[in-house]
Amino acid sequence: MLILTCPNCGQTGEETEFHAGGEAHLKRFGPGSTDDDFEGYLFMRENPKGVHFERWRHAYGCGKWFHAARCTTTLEVFGIYSAQVTEPPKELCDRITEKRPGWSWRAFS
Amino acid sequence: MSSATSALNGATWSDGIATVTEAPLQGMITLRGAFSDAKVKKAATSVAGVDMPGQGQANCVETRGICWMSPDELLVLCPYDTVGTNIEKMQAVLGDQHSLCVDVSDARGVFDLSGPRAREVLAKLVPVDLAPDQFTFGMFRRTRMAQVPAAFWLHEDDTFRIICFRSQAQYVFDLLITAAQPGSDVNFF
Numbered sequence: 001m002l003i004l005t006c007p008n009c010g011q012t013g014e015e016t017e018f019h020a021g022g023e024a025h026l027k028r029f030g031p032g033s034t035d036d037d038f039e040g041y042l043f044m045r046e047n048p049k050g051v052h053f054e055r056w057r058h059a060y061g062c063g064k065w066f067h068a069a070r071c072t073t074t075l076e077v078f079g080i081y082s083a084q085v086t087e088p089p090k091e092l093c094d095r096i097t098e099k100r101p102g103w104s105w106r107a108f109s
Numbered sequence: 110m111s112s113a114t115s116a117l118n119g120a121t122w123s124d125g126i127a128t129v130t131e132a133p134l135q136g137m138i139t140l141r142g143a144f145s146d147a148k149v150k151k152a153a154t155s156v157a158g159v160d161m162p163g164q165g166q167a168n169c170v171e172t173r174g175i176c177w178m179s180p181d182e183l184l185v186l187c188p189y190d191t192v193g194t195n196i197e198k199m200q201a202v203l204g205d206q207h208s209l210c211v212d213v214s215d216a217r218g219v220f221d222l223s224g225p226r227a228r229e230v231l232a233k234l235v236p237v238d239l240a241p242d243q244f245t246f247g248m249f250r251r252t253r254m255a256q257v258p259a260a261f262w263l264h265e266d267d268t269f270r271i272i273c274f275r276s277q278a279q280y281v282f283d284l285l286i287t288a289a290q291p292g293s294d295v296n297f298f
Contacts, residue, residue: 008180009251010164014236017253060253062179 002075004056007082008064021055024067025087025106049073051096051103053088069096113189116218116278125289126226129282132219132270135172136192138185140199142208149208152199153183167249167262169270176249176262184260184272189214218278222285223268228298231261231269233288241298255284 002015011017023045029037046052052072057065065083069092070076078099079092088108096103103109113134121130138156142149150161157175159168167176169186176184187195192212199210222231232239234254244250244263251260257277264270273281 011250011252013252017236060258061251062182064179 002070002077004068004077005080006058006061006064007066007080009058009062011058011061013058013061017058017060019057019059021057021065024053024055046106048105051078051100051105053105053108055083071100113215116275117282120282122282122286122289125286125291126294127222127224127230127285127289129285129289130221130223131278131282132221134189135214135217135219136187136189136195137212137214137217137272138187138192138196138199138210139178139213140183140185140208140210141181142203142206143181144183146206146208148203148206152202152208152210153185155202156187156195156199157185162247162249165249166247168247169262169264176260178251178260184213185210216275218273218275218281220271220273220278220281220285221264221268222271222289223265225267226289226294227267227269229295230285230289231271232297233295234284235259235261239298254281257281 003012004018005012026041029041050071050073051069053067053069055065056068067081067083069078069088078096081089081092093108115131115134117131119131119133140149140153144150153175154161157173159170159174162168162175162177164177168174172186172188174186178184192214196210196212228239228241235252237250237252238244246263249260249262257273257280259271259273259281261269261271271281
């Protein structure tokens with residue numbers, strides 16, 4: 001069972017109280033971008049076995065968005081952080097490195 | 110003028126291990142704004158007559174109270190017939206502060222689930238740790254109840270007050286009485 005703690009309201013709930021919002025930290029390429037960039041933004045997603053960064057919404061609770069870093073195989077949640085950032089906090093990346101040495105995800109490692 | 114009635118007209122059921130009662134019409138005002146602003150706090154506390162609750166908490170006395178809904182949303186409870194004047198009072202306190210208060214009394218259904226087994230009945234329906242030492246008096250929780258959103262708090266010892274959307278009131282009532290069927294004790298808590 002995937003158990004998340006919402007950083008906005010502090011409630012801990014299991015997966016069904018939340019709604020997955022897809023991959024985190026996507027950079028938007030809109031009108032005027034190249035076809036390759038636009039295609040990447042629209043369709044290309046990470047599908048890792050291991051460390052993954054996602055957006056979640058506390059749909060049945062406070063209704064707010066947040067980011068979560070978790071392991072796709074063990075469902076271990078490494079950390080939860082604010083929705084209003086464009087990259088995971090350094091301290092969280094360090095904690096993941098302790099648990100999963102050599103991990104990398106897109107530009108982060 | 111037509112008279113306002115609650116969603117299920119005060120339906121009640123007590124043939125099982127807990128009693129389910131639809132509460133009479135409850136005045137509810139949604140207040141959104143920055144809690145850091147003194148006016149927002151004052152708007153809520155002056156109308157409800159209780160202290161501002163902390164995160165994830167509710168302060169409720171009879172039909173008055175304040176529930177902490179999210180980092181920028183409060184649910185202010187007051188007697189049903191005072192909602193109109195209370196909203197005017199709140200708007201006067203808020204002035205031009207960026208905020209919103211709106212009457213949601215008729216958009217909700219309210220239930221009381223009571224009895225020594227109430228905790229157990231509710232625990233069958235919500236993904237929340239309801240152990241007596243985990244969910245205590247004063248806590249307020251918004252969550253999923255089977256297939257619909259709901260919020261609840263311990264209104265009195267052994268009595269949970271549950272809020273749901275009015276359109277889902279019949280579903281929630283049926284759900285509660287199903288979970289409280291005679292002989293369905295789990296004896297976990």
